[in-house]
Structure formats: C-alpha cells, structure tokens
Amino acid sequence: METNCEKDLFKFLPFSSCINPSFWFELNRVKLDDYRLDDDFKNLKGFYSNCSSNDLPPIMNFDYSSFQETNDKTKNGHISTIIINGKIKIFNTINEFNVLDKNKLLDEFGNAIWNDIKTGRALDDPNLLIRFCLIVFANLKSYTFHYWFAFPAITFPLKSYYQLKTNKFTEIFTSEQSNKIIENMTNFQLKNEHHQSFFAIEFETLNVLTVKEAIDRHNLGKRILFGFYDPNSQSNHPGWPLRNYLALLALKCKKTDEEKRNLEVISFRDRYHGGARTLDHSLVILVEVFNISEDEEKVNTIGWERNEKSQLHPRVVNMSGSMNTEKLAESAVSLNLKLMKWRIAPDINLDIIKNQKCLLLGSGTLGCNVARCLMIILNGESKDNHKSIKAAENLKLIYPGVNAKGVVLSIPMPGHYVGDNLRSKVKDDVKQLEQLIKEHDVIFLLMDTRESRWLPTVIAAAEKKLVINSALGFDSYLVMRHGVKTGDPDKDELPKNFQPNQQIPSNHLGCYFCNDIVAPGNSTVDRTLDQQCTVSRPGLSMVASALAVELFANVMQHPLRLQVPSFSSNESISGCEESCLGIVPHQIRGYLHSFSNILPASQAFDKCTACSNEIIQMYKKDGFDFLLKVFNDPTYLEDITGLKELKTALDQTETDFVTELSDSEEFEKF
C-alpha cells in the first residue's frame, strides 16, 4: 500500500445523514403530543457504525429511537453502533425555518465545542467532540419535512492539518500485538459507562488510555497513538470526528519551538471479517498539527450538510405516500385489484369499474352493505338517499378515498296520495331524482318497499341506465338487473313468440315489475309493524348486497356491458355470453332455507306498469303531470297499460279453468 512522503492537505470525509421513516413518524407524534409550540432545541441522538462495508460513505443514522434515552449496545466488547448526542429544533413556521441565520447558528455550536476544549470539559468527556444539529420544519398536514443537518467542526484561519504518512495498521502492529490491543480495548470500554469514541494507545505497553491520560504521557515524551472510532471505512481518508479531535490535541499537546509538530493518529476500524474480530482495516496516520493557543482570535465553524445536488441547501422530503392514511388506503385497494388482475383474471378491465358513478337508493342494511362492497372494487362516486349523509360520512371513515355524497330525498310512490300542500315539494324531489339518475351510470335500488322502486325504475328506463335491483324476503332474496332499452323502437319491440331456453337480449329483459299483474300500490296501509318493515334473516342482506355488487361487476366486465343478453335456462350453455368474471344472469333468486339459488331470465311484459312502452312514452310526454296521476290513483297504471282489460279477461275465463279441473261435475262452456 502506498505511503505518502509528500505533505497532503488532510481530507476529512463528512457525515451523510440517513433517516429511517420511523424517525418522521416519531417526529410527527412528538411535535403534536410533546413539543407542540415549543421550538427550543431538544436532545436528539444519532447513530454511526464503526464497521460498515467498504463502499459506504460515513453515515449517521436517525430513527424513532433518536428521540429516546438509549443505551450503548456492546456485544463481547465489540460495538457496532455508536451513539452521538445532538440537538433538534422544530420550527413552527416555514418562514422561521428559512430566515434563521444559519451561519450564526453554526458558529454558536462551534464556539460551544471550542469552549469545551479550552475549559477541559472535552478532556474529561471526549465524546463531546462529536455532535450534530438538526433544524426541521414539519408540515403536519401534507407530511412534508424541510430539514437540514449540521455536523459542526472547528477550523482556524490559515491553519491546516497535513497528512504526512499513512500506514496500514498491520504495517505498524503485528497480529499478536493487534490481538492484544483488541483485548485491552475490550477491557477499557467495559470500565466506562458510555462507549468512548476517542482513546489512545501507548506504543510501548499496548495499553489503551483515556485521552486525558494519553496527552499527559505524550507530553512526558512517551510514544502515543491517538485513536478514534472511524465512521469511514473508505480509502485513506479518516472521517469527520477527527477534525475536532485534532483541534483538542493541537491545543493540549506539548508545543514545540516550531510552528508545528507531528502526531500519530489511529483511524480505528474494529470489525469482523471471516468470523474473526480484526483491526486490519485501521490506519495509522502521521499528522502535522499546527500550534494554537487559547486566545485564538477567530474560530470558524463548518459543517452544514450538502443536499442531494451538493448544494448548501436544506432537504425536503414528502412522506405523504407513507403517512397519509388516504393514500395508504388507496394504494391498498389498488393493490388488491392489481393482484386480481395479475394472478386470477388477467383480462379484467379495472378502469371501467373505477370510473362508474353509482347511485344507491336506500341506505338501510342493503344500501350500507352495497356501499361497502363497492368501495372495495371502485374508487368512484356513490350517492346515498335517506339517512344518507351520515352513511356517506361513515364511508369516508372506512375508506377516506371514496367520493361519496349523501342526499336526503323522499321518493314519491304510486298509490301514496300527494296533497296540494305537498305538491311543489314532491315536484322538486322528482326533479332532483331525475337529475341524480341522469348524472350516474348505474342505479342500485335497495329500498324496503316495492312501490318505492317504481319511480326510479321508470326514470332509469327512460334514461336507458343500468338498474341493479335487490329485494329481501324473510329468508329469500332477489338480485336482478333491469333490461336496458336501446331507444330504437324496432329493436326494442318485444317478440310475440317467446321460447324458453333462448337468449334474451338486454333490451327485452324484464324489470322488477314485469312479472307482476298487480300495479304497485300502497302496501303499507293496514299492515302491522312486522309486515311494514321487512323482517329478514340477518345474513340475508349481506348476501344480497354482495351479489348485487358482483352482478354489477360482471356486467361491466362484459364487452357488451349494459347490452349483454341473458339465458332463460339455468344451465350454462357452452359459448354463452360470459365476461372474464363469469356469466351475466338476469336474475338471481336465492333461498337461505336451502342455501340455493336459481338464475331465471324473463322477458319484459308488454303491459308492465313500469317499463312498458306506454308508460315510458307517457312519462316522457307529460312528465310530472303523468307521475302525479300515478301517485294519486293506484288504479291509473293498470288502466293505461291495459292490465285492467287483461284482468277482466282473466276473470271471465276463470270459471272455465276451475270447471275444467273438476272431474265429477258437468261443465258448461261459455
């Protein structure tokens, strides 16, 4: 290895700060709970390692324990982490942080070190020679931190240290001697309460001495090598702590008549190599040190850390990705979806679901459960109705990233009379509902009565929106998607001859009311409480709402989307329309009693009281006036759809059926 014969200006490698994310979490907590508005300097601890790998710069680490009283951790006399005491000042405003006189602050620290050296405090406790200062401004809302470290080191104008000669440890000491030194060092450290970063070795005896003792002996003429735990393991350059150490030695060591003297310094690197403890990487350096006295006129201080671009500026870090709960929740949801895509359903189109605007009508158990399910699969908007503002708030508590708005409105219903005094309010409600339906992509009908579903069904059918309907019985449930018309009357016209086992295109599929020959009327009149509120088995609403959401997902994943047809048979037919998530049935009727479900599909009824052509046309033509007639007269719907005639016809043929079924009696044909 090279030994320098020329005088080289000493290069000291400065510390690089390295912050563990837990440091920011703890700083956040400490500022909020403990320091609050107090922006005085507080104690802080930093950690450096004596045995880092060869290609690392000298690092001082900071983590959550920097704020605590920690103890040295020595194992077998070998220490890997050395604790340094410093100060932190957390400013309350960015302005204060910026306008602080940084040079003045650094000088204060430097002067404090110089004082400790002059007064002898540093001789009694040489660990005082290494310290640091951290100034921070923490924006606790956006989780951004402005920070700047300083590792103060004192310098004297026009005076420099020179590196005269550098030797490997092994060139000065044999391995036997090296082992002896290790032994002595272990004993030395055990005698002290705190680990000593600065020490000295008496060449003659190989004893490890305190700095104070060593200087005395040196001054008496003994050969002393002054050592320090070097945070730097790179090359021939010692780390930063040597700077202040040399200042101490320059003052306290015996002076000569010349302007300078030579001192031997050990850059101590105690590490394990191949399972054995070794000092082989240490260096012994011959240093030329100038003379100084206690009344030096000027003492300069250097040590502000340069930022990533090597400028003398503070650093900024944005920790919102790790500390902002909204972002964390968002990334967790997005990860779940991505994993689905990678592992299970590579064809899944995540964006399509994400961008859907969902309108949830009804915020009872069905409404709340659907909302929860939706949050997991989409990051879109959802609006609730009734009891809904609180529901929207709660949604945000569960998943802060959800875009949810609660709307309170009453849905007027057929057969529920609207008095004159209520007329204008009901008109506004209808208008609001129409607006909501227009603005959203999918409507979930999750109310607790049959008739309350009528109006949204009509509006959504007119607007050609997707409707997912869910209704509960005691132990049975229905989840279905309403058919969606194309708007083209030829295409939308229902075929006269319906064949079972055939495919039903979406614009011919039925709605919730298609299978009923009774118009929705006031079902709550004359009912007891248990008949008015649907009493269901507790698990039912969860199953139904989950299926409603997943049915919606299957529709959206299908290339035809709203226009996807269904099969009226329960068996899956090969080549049948499937999205990457599976088939898209028209209805799912489930029975908890037998834990089973069936998947019927039915064609729309041309006399349906909600989605038939007549109704839609009348709604489009007369708007609220038409609706008002429906609300006020429960039989109106049956009249205009032709249901009334159908029922009359049925009544007349009824006797036929009955007499035909009876064996014994004679019957007369009409």
Place this chain on the structure above:
Amino acid sequence: MSQSTIPRSVFNQNIIEIYEKSIKLGDTWQLIKVNEDVYYLEKKDQKFINNEILTLIFHIIYSESYNVPVLYLNMFKSNGSIAKYNDIYSFFNLNNLKNEERDSDLILTQQEHPILFKPFYYMHPCKTSQWMSATKIGENDNFNFTLKWLSFVFSALRIPLDIKYAL
C-alpha cells in the same frame, strides 16, 4: 417429509440461536423483544447505489395464523422516503419472473407491520408451509426451521447469508 409449521416457542428458540450465531460471525442481526412471548429478528443493511444511500431493513416475525416465520422488509432512501413497488421489484429483480414463478409467494406486497404498525413490505406466508415440507434438508428434529426457511427466502431474493450459520 419435513416439518411444515412450527409453534411460536420453537420459532423463538430458532431466532435466539440465529442471533447468537450472528454475534459469533460478526453479522448484524439484532434480537428484539416486544414482550414475554413475542420476539423478532432485525437486520439493517446499507448500500451506496447511484450516489444514493439505500437502507434495507429485514424483520423475521412469527405468523400466528400460518404458524411459520414471515419476512418483512423495508427499503428507504436517506431522506426517509419509503421505496415504491417499482423500486422494490427492480431492486430484487422480481419484474422478470414468468407466470409460474409469480404464482409462488415471491411477491412482495405492502402491508401494515404487525408490531410497528408502519407500512412495510412482506412476503405472504400462505405457501411457506408447502414448500418447507417439500424440501428434504434437515429432516431430523434438530435442524433450525427458521434458519432453513431464511436460507431459501434470502437466496430467492439474492441476499447473501453466511454459510457458516449452518455449522
């Protein structure tokens, strides 16, 4: 057939053993005690890459639900910002895995650390018992289950582990 799962008491014994070996070998594992029953191993590693100091932290924690050790890790820059998925994946060369390899639990996902409650990356333990029982090494009871697990996990992530641990 080798053991596929271990109780917490065995895990604790395992990691104490690993910790003691670590001291002898001059490695830097730390044994952290949370309470009477809960211990875990921590290792910190720092690398200087692209003019940036990268710190890696590894935790070996016991999974109560799967009865196997779990690896938690974190990677952050010198300013404390935690590495994103892309950085982690490219660092451990996981981007080039084919689909079959992807199916194994080499996927690192971000999760709340069960003890520190901070975001950490972890390797899901659902398949651990499967592949641990499939190996033939150390079929006798004396072998350190966690050490064996660690040697597989670290070699999959291409992190060096001193062979002397096995001695």
